[in-house]
Amino acid sequence: MRPVLVITCLALALTGAGAFAFMHARASSARAADASQVALGQKLFADPRLSADGRTSCATCHIPGLAFSDGKMIATGIHGLPGTRNTPSLTTTIASQRTSFFWDGRRDRLEDAVMDPFSNPVEMGLHGRAAIATAATALPDYATWFPSGKETPLAEADQAIAAALASYLRQLPLPPTRFERFTRGETTALDEREKLGMRLFAGKGQCATCHVLEGAHLTDHDFHRSGVSMDDIAARLPELTQGVLSRNLGGAALGDRIATHADEAQLGHFAASxxxxxxxxxxxxxxREVRLTAPYMHDGSVPSLEAAVDREVYYRGLDTGYPIGLTAQERGDLMVFLKAL
Ligand code: HEC
Ligand code: HEC
Structure with missing residues (x-):
């Protein structure tokens, strides 16, 4: 090899290595930034100081051991005040890649959904969205993220808090469920009875038209009538719907109203659309992991998974006009399958 060629090769190798080292440094600093953002999100999520009674955090209602739901019929927030809806599982929200948030779909960005509970009057009760960044930046142990303390522009801190909470939720560990392992080709992840249940779920039960059997989604990302608590508001429907239209609320303001008016909460997606x-x-x-998230339905009115399945089998048949008749054996098969989800 002639010397000049050797030098060119060496130079090329060096720039290559340099570029690699540079890219590597960039990737690891991006990871460090991500880790710092996730750490902020995790801290905010569990911090009761960001609530009006100093005792309520996101983790009060979204409990890690319960797939980030709370096991209660209806959520209770500051000073034990009841809301109007059942707390959804946030690992399920992330795993199913929801495209709208809350039972009525009133938010379409996770970054917005994570901020609403802070100022909801029956959840964490802070006074308005601006109060969130004000409270967090004033706490000395948040100085890592907001170094100039109260000097951090509030709008900037507000965005950082929203992004951090969303990042924290998006990176929650989601170990594959048995059903997910099955869909990835591990045929023995489900036993024979569970496979029978799966066939009923997709076939005779017609459950999969809405709870789509696709990886972790198990939803069609759409809205449907359920018949749960329908009779409560039937007589007042004109008055209630008119009220929603004339107030014309959206986002956090709509969430505040829904959480404090049980009858309007029954209007579902209408309040948003x-x-x-x-x-x-x-x-x-x-x-996904429905066995962990009792009680069920938007208002938590169905206490057990067995009761939820019976209700769905009955109502879905009523809705289509073709009753779904399951034998006791088939009902049992369906149940074991749901517990593997
Ligand atoms: C008082 C209990 C309570 C607290 C505290 C609470 N949540 Fe929730 N969360 C709920 C309830 C109830 C809903 C459903 C509300 C609805 O659909 O109207 C919900 C819904 C959500 C959703 C939408 C999930 C989905 O799949 O639609 C997200 C995201 C969320 N909460 C994040 C948070 C974060 C972040 C915090 C802390 C800032 C928090 N929550 C604090 C009870 C609570
Ligand atoms: C037309 C769409 C549709 C079909 C078909 C359907 N579901 Fe549902 N399912 C829903 C909706 C919407 C809800 C929530 C209703 C509510 O909260 O009022 C729900 C709720 C549930 C819940 C409670 C989940 C929770 O976290 O609260 C279970 C369990 C369930 N369905 C099982 C089934 C089974 C089993 C079948 C088949 C027999 C089935 N569903 C068929 C749309 C459907």
């Missing part, structure tokens, strides 16, 4: 056909429709919940 204002379409008559959406009255009393609710987001199809993903059934």
């Amino acid at each position: 204002h379409k008559v056909s959406d009255i009393e429709t609710f987001a199809t919940p993903s059934l």
Whole structure:
């Protein structure tokens, strides 16, 4: 090899290595930034100081051991105040890649959904969205993220808090469920009875039209009527829907209203879309880890998984006009399958 060629090769190798080292440094600093953002999100999530009673955090209602739901019929927030809806599982929200948030789909960005509970009057009770960044930046142990303390521009801190909470939730560990392992080709992850249950779920039961059997999704990302608690508001429907239209609220303000008015909470997706056909429709919940998230339905009115399945079998048949008749054996098969989700 002639010397000049050797030198060119060496130079090329060196620039290559340099570029690699540079890229590597960039990737690891991006990872470090991510880790710092996730750490902020995790800290905020569990911090009761960011609530009006100093005792309520996101983790009060989204409990890690319960797939980030709370096991209660209806959520209770500051000073034990009840809301109007059942707390959804946040690992399920992330795993199913939901495209709208809350039972009525009133938010379409996770970064917005994570901020609403802070100022909801029956959840964490801070006074307005601005109060969140004000409270967090004033706490000395947040100085790592907001070094100039109160000097950090509040709008900037607000965005950083929203992004951090969303990042924290997006990176929650989601070990594959048995059903997920099965869908990835591990045929023995489900036993024979569970496979029978799966066939009923997709076939005779027609459950999979809405709880789509696709990886972890188990939802069609759409809204449907459920018949749960329908009779409560039937007589007052004109008055209630008119009220929603004339107030014309959205986002956090709508969330505040829904959490404090049980009758309006029953209007479901209508409150967000204002379409008559959406009255009393609710987001199809993903059934991932449904065995952990009792009680069930938007208002938590169904106490057990068995009761939820019986209700769905009955109501879905009623809805289509073709009753779904399951034998006791088939019902049992369906149940074991749901517990593997
Ligand atoms: C008082 C209990 C309570 C607290 C505290 C609470 N949540 Fe929730 N969360 C709920 C309930 C109830 C809903 C459903 C509300 C609805 O659909 O109207 C919900 C819904 C959500 C959703 C939408 C999930 C989905 O799949 O639609 C997200 C995201 C969320 N909460 C994040 C948070 C974060 C972040 C915090 C802390 C800042 C928090 N929550 C604090 C009870 C609570
Ligand atoms: C037309 C769409 C649709 C079909 C078909 C359907 N579901 Fe559902 N399912 C929903 C909706 C929407 C909800 C939430 C209703 C509510 O909260 O009011 C729900 C709720 C549930 C829940 C409670 C989940 C939770 O987290 O609260 C279970 C369990 C369930 N369905 C199982 C089934 C089974 C089993 C079948 C088949 C027999 C089935 N569903 C068929 C749309 C459907």
